[in-house]
Amino acid sequence: MKIIVCIKQVPDTTEVKINPTTGTLIREGVPSIINPDDKSGLEAALVLKEQQGAHVTVLSMGPPQADLALREALAMGADQAILLSDRAFGGADTWATSSTLAAAIRKLEWDLIICGRQAIDGDTAQVGPQIAEHLQVPHVSYVTELQVGEKAIEVKRKFEDGWQRLRVQFPCLITTLKDMNQARYMSMAGIYEAYKREVKVWGLADIDVDQANIGLKGSPTRVKASYTKGTRSAGKVYEVDPRDGARIIVESLKEKFII
Amino acid sequence: MDFQLSREHQLLATTLKDFAENEVRPLARETDEKEAFPVSTVEKMARFGMMGIPFPKDFGGAGGDNLGYIMAVEALSKVCGTTGVILSAHTSLCAAPIYEFGTDEQKRRLLPDLASGKKIGAFGLTEPNAGTDAAGQQTAAVLSGDKYILTGSKIFITNAGYADVYIVFAMTDRSKGTRGISAFIVEKGMPGFSIGKKEEKMGIRGSSTCELIFENVEVPVSNLLGREGGGFGLAMKTLDGGRIGIGAQALGLAQGAIDETVKYVKERKQFGKTIGSFQNTQFQLADMQARTDAARLLVYRAACLKDAKQPYSTEAAMAKLFASETAMAVTTMAVQLHGGYGYTREYPVERMMRDAKITEIYEGTSEVQKMVISAAVLK
Ligand SMILES: Cc1cc2nc3c(=O)[nH]c(=O)nc-3n(C[C@H](O)[C@H](O)[C@H](O)COP(=O)(O)OP(=O)(O)OC[C@H]3O[C@@H](n4cnc5c(N)ncnc54)[C@H](O)[C@@H]3O)c2cc1C
Ligand SMILES: Cc1cc2nc3c(=O)[nH]c(=O)nc-3n(C[C@H](O)[C@H](O)[C@H](O)COP(=O)(O)OP(=O)(O)OC[C@H]3O[C@@H](n4cnc5c(N)ncnc54)[C@H](O)[C@@H]3O)c2cc1C
Numbered sequence: 001m002k003i004i005v006c007i008k009q010v011p012d013t014t015e016v017k018i019n020p021t022t023g024t025l026i027r028e029g030v031p032s033i034i035n036p037d038d039k040s041g042l043e044a045a046l047v048l049k050e051q052q053g054a055h056v057t058v059l060s061m062g063p064p065q066a067d068l069a070l071r072e073a074l075a076m077g078a079d080q081a082i083l084l085s086d087r088a089f090g091g092a093d094t095w096a097t098s099s100t101l102a103a104a105i106r107k108l109e110w111d112l113i114i115c116g117r118q119a120i121d122g123d124t125a126q127v128g129p130q131i132a133e134h135l136q137v138p139h140v141s142y143v144t145e146l147q148v149g150e151k152a153i154e155v156k157r158k159f160e161d162g163w164q165r166l167r168v169q170f171p172c173l174i175t176t177l178k179d180m181n182q183a184r185y186m187s188m189a190g191i192y193e194a195y196k197r198e199v200k201v202w203g204l205a206d207i208d209v210d211q212a213n214i215g216l217k218g219s220p221t222r223v224k225a226s227y228t229k230g231t232r233s234a235g236k237v238y239e240v241d242p243r244d245g246a247r248i249i250v251e252s253l254k255e256k257f258i259i
Numbered sequence: 260m261d262f263q264l265s266r267e268h269q270l271l272a273t274t275l276k277d278f279a280e281n282e283v284r285p286l287a288r289e290t291d292e293k294e295a296f297p298v299s300t301v302e303k304m305a306r307f308g309m310m311g312i313p314f315p316k317d318f319g320g321a322g323g324d325n326l327g328y329i330m331a332v333e334a335l336s337k338v339c340g341t342t343g344v345i346l347s348a349h350t351s352l353c354a355a356p357i358y359e360f361g362t363d364e365q366k367r368r369l370l371p372d373l374a375s376g377k378k379i380g381a382f383g384l385t386e387p388n389a390g391t392d393a394a395g396q397q398t399a400a401v402l403s404g405d406k407y408i409l410t411g412s413k414i415f416i417t418n419a420g421y422a423d424v425y426i427v428f429a430m431t432d433r434s435k436g437t438r439g440i441s442a443f444i445v446e447k448g449m450p451g452f453s454i455g456k457k458e459e460k461m462g463i464r465g466s467s468t469c470e471l472i473f474e475n476v477e478v479p480v481s482n483l484l485g486r487e488g489g490g491f492g493l494a495m496k497t498l499d500g501g502r503i504g505i506g507a508q509a510l511g512l513a514q515g516a517i518d519e520t521v522k523y524v525k526e527r528k529q530f531g532k533t534i535g536s537f538q539n540t541q542f543q544l545a546d547m548q549a550r551t552d553a554a555r556l557l558v559y560r561a562a563c564l565k566d567a568k569q570p571y572s573t574e575a576a577m578a579k580l581f582a583s584e585t586a587m588a589v590t591t592m593a594v595q596l597h598g599g600y601g602y603t604r605e606y607p608v609e610r611m612m613r614d615a616k617i618t619e620i621y622e623g624t625s626e627v628q629k630m631v632i633s634a635a636v637l638k
Contacts, residue, residue, distance in 0.1 A: 075270060185274050192321055
């Protein structure tokens with residue numbers, strides 16, 4: 001089985017500090033990590049590799065520094081790494097990102113594509129499903145468990161209030177949740193080899209893509225305005241049993257004419 | 260001169276930090292209080308290749324180097340001194356001498372299991388009457404056919420009981436003094452070999468420190484490490500390497516105590532201000548960090564010399580002397596800056612202070628390091 005895992009390099013938001021005067025993120029000096037949902041997707045792929053054999057390719061679009069995320073993936077056990085990097089790809093929104101990634105994927109052999117559910121910086125959760133649409137394959141998002149059969153994959157898809165069990169035939173795409181597993185550490189041997197192995201770098205010339213769909217020019221999204229969410233007033237804490245709690249909630253919702 | 264870590268070592272540092280924070284820190288207090296050898300942590304360390312960092316892949320190692328290995332000891336010790344010394348004794352005092360002095364057959368037979376962490380290693384030199392004066396070995400080995408018969412005992416042996424492979428020193432010819440000492444590979448389960456009393460200690464309490472007892476243990480000739488009579492030199496060379504590991508343990512303890520103190524002084528308020536705003540606190544922290552960085556440079560230098568296959572014995576002694584005394588001083592200052600809270604089990608600095616003390620004692624006391632260094636200085 002051939003698996004492609006799309007990984008995005010993101011700033012480690014647990015270490016991000018906020019500039020108190022402007023309210024914006026201070027990105028300088030913040031370490032970069034593999035987006036957590038993607039890392040769990042990679043872990044899932046590596047488990048399949050161990051259990052039944054699989055060839056795992058990691059693919060990332062980003063600036064040359066994203067090389068680090070791919071080296072980490074190699075040190076965890078990925079077989080092949082490809083970095084999509086070209087000035088022409090810069091400034092991409094989700095449409096342009098997914099168009100570019102899909103074009104690269106068309107050049108590869110694969111049965112299963114794994115994306116993270118969403119990136120902790122962009123947060124749209126659009127790129128995975130968009131790639132599936134570009135490639136005209138089925139996709140299942142929010143996957144927390146998976147089992148691979150002969151021709152299909154069985155997954156558990158998680159929602160806030162429930163879950164589904166679905167079977168989907170190869171070739172297909174899934175998007176994974178970080179809680180599905182605990183990603184392994186890079187192995188010591190993998191680390192010492194990481195820079196001896198190759199990270200292929202593909203530019204515009206290496207993929208077949210309509211230039212109208214990539215980079216800043218190929219990005220239809222326009223940011224009209226951005227603002228910092230205001231803080232809401234502090235809530236009230238009641239230490240009561242669930243029955244009284246329910247009554248208090250209903251009463252106060254009524255008071256505010258919400259119900 | 261280049262003070263940058265290579266890209267590999269930077270990658271290593273991030274993963275070691277994650278491992279220490281997620282897997283080791285949560286257990287550190289219990290490991291100390293219950294004197295519990297952290298078996299499950301060692302299994303996890305094995306799983307991702309930490310038990311054989313500096314050995315070639317052919318022998319089951321990670322194909323790495325000594326710098327990477329001591330960075331691992333440092334990272335573990337930053338959160339748990341016990342876990343740090345388990346790795347150090349295993350790697351420097353057991354797997355390393357087999358790799359450096361073993362025959363090809365011994366390496367093939369023993370290293371893969373040690374480097375992969377399937378087996379744990381230990382080193383038995385010290386005896387009740389042979390401490391600093393290690394030449395005074397009472398344990399004896401007598402050749403009989405294709406076996407040596409070992410009798411005697413060892414004391415204070417790290418990893419004892421949990422280890423499977425022990426490098427043990429014994430007199431094969433008392434008339435030759437230090438040239439009559441030989442090194443043997445003794446394996447768990449050999450008839451007549453048993454583990455004696457377990458020490459109750461001030462620090463590194465989760466690490467196992469016990470007596471080894473040899474009652475007519477038959478050790479096959481194929482388990483003689485190095486040549487007969489070469490044991491004392493082998494022990495001294497092994498300890499040269501081990502001192503870099505203990506230097507790294509000390510370094511980790513010092514840095515761990517600084518990190519805890521930085522967090523604390525930013526939060527604790529007295530006289531309406533954080534205690535970190537007092538200049539005394541700031542100056543103490545400046546001293547603590549400057550000394551710790553100096554220790555780090557000495558320890559890393561010794562490791563890099565070993566990796567470059569250059570002489571490193573004096574440098575290892577300096578690294579161990581300076582780093583261990585730094586660890587003791589810095590952890591003591593850390594407790595002071597925590598005030599009464601620092602003296603309680605609620606905060607980890609008191610444990611770090613207790614753990615730091617041993618680094619001035621084992622693998623050659625500070626006094627011994629000074630003998631080694633001054634001998635080189637006066638040469
Ligand atoms: C309203 C809006 C406007 C934006 N405008 C701009 C802009 O003008 N300029 C700009 O530079 N950026 C812009 N961005 C950011 C940019 O769209 C996203 O960072 C990028 O397209 C990926 O989307 P995402 O971060 O939301 O990823 P998601 O869709 O949340 O990611 C889902 C998954 O897709 C995969 N994936 C996502 N990105 C990559 C990648 N690069 N390589 C490999 N796999 C990947 C990963 O598996 C990831 O987990 C904008 C974002 C928004 C929300
Ligand atoms: C927790 C722990 C773990 C240990 N692990 C191991 C292990 O795994 N394997 C192993 O073989 N050993 C181990 N040891 C033993 C350790 O290496 C010895 O304790 C150490 O070498 C000191 O020997 P000693 O205790 O006999 O002290 P002594 O030699 O009696 O020393 C007492 C004091 O006298 C000083 N002194 C001695 N001789 C001189 C001199 N000539 N000039 C000046 N001062 C001198 C010493 O520096 C020290 O301050 C361990 C010890 C401990 C406590």
